[in-house]
Amino acid sequence: MILNSPLDMHLHLRDGEMLGQVGKLSAESFSGAVIMPNLVPPVDRLDMVHDYRGRIESAIGDHVFDPFMTLFFREYSMEELEAAKPHIIGIKLYPAGATTNSEAGVKAIDAAEPTIRRMEELGIPLLIHGETHGFVMDREKEFLEIYRHLATTFPKLRITMEHITTADAVKLLDEYENLFATVTLQHLLITLDDVAGGMLNPHLFCKPIAKRPEDRAALLDAALKAHPKLMFGSDSAPHPRHKKECCGCAAGVFTAPIALQVLADLFTKNGCAENLQAFISDNAQRIYGVTPPAKKVKLVQRPFDVPATYGDVDPVVPMYAGETIAWSIESIDA
């Protein structure tokens, strides 16, 4: 199977040593990625975007890879937005406290609307971590009301529902023209049972938490048919092992180095191999109007032993650590 210019439309590359460990892992096999801004402090000024982009470029070396940068949502003036527009793919809104490094996020959506209005005027997409502060299994479902409100109040605004995890969110995609979504690898594969139904698995703990079998089925169905408004976004979110295997485990699943192989397996097994290209790149190119650098990734059905950890400074445990997956990357042409 050959994938042309695979894109990861939701990726955490972190900074410093962690960026040094994980940057290349995405940059070698993906052609580009939407880079999340939830650093400490958050990337919320244009000079920070430029600096962060520079650090990403040094970390990935010669790899052919476009980092599509984002700003962390706060109140922005028209001047700030106009200056930022050519350098970002969108602005990422986090409800305050909803997930890792989101403390500086939005406390009330009403207060955010003047900036959102300016984004609509300028054609800057809004990317959202869509969870309320309700009961953990209901947070995304409750947030769908806010998506509806934004989609109708700002009909020209392109809104991406990041990392959707519920059948209800899949349905909402078809109700509003200006709503799009990303979905992760883990949410196509696991349910809450895999996280907490038996022995607790901290490496599968992420926000939003994995949901019910019927949610997974709806997500998988939409991905396998390459729903035209759905894009792959790994939400690969590396945390050092000691932050995962501890009391007070950080949220995030690290999937970047195995995502393409596992997707090849999943789509092939389900008889939908021909739809993976749209899900992994073509939909995102059309939705965001981006043209990533050419890269051909050849995948073959040959067992791949997933390392127990990646990185030697502050090792990170990937999904399927120490297990054998059925597909491997055979070659990458850029």
Ligand SMILES: NC(=O)N[C@@H](CC(=O)O)C(=O)O
């Ligand atoms: N998904 C996660 O569980 N964690 C992400 C943040 C996010 O995307 O919500 C992280 O930055 O670690």
Ligand SMILES: [Zn+2]
């Ligand atoms: Zn998130």
Ligand SMILES: [Zn+2]
């Ligand atoms: Zn994320």
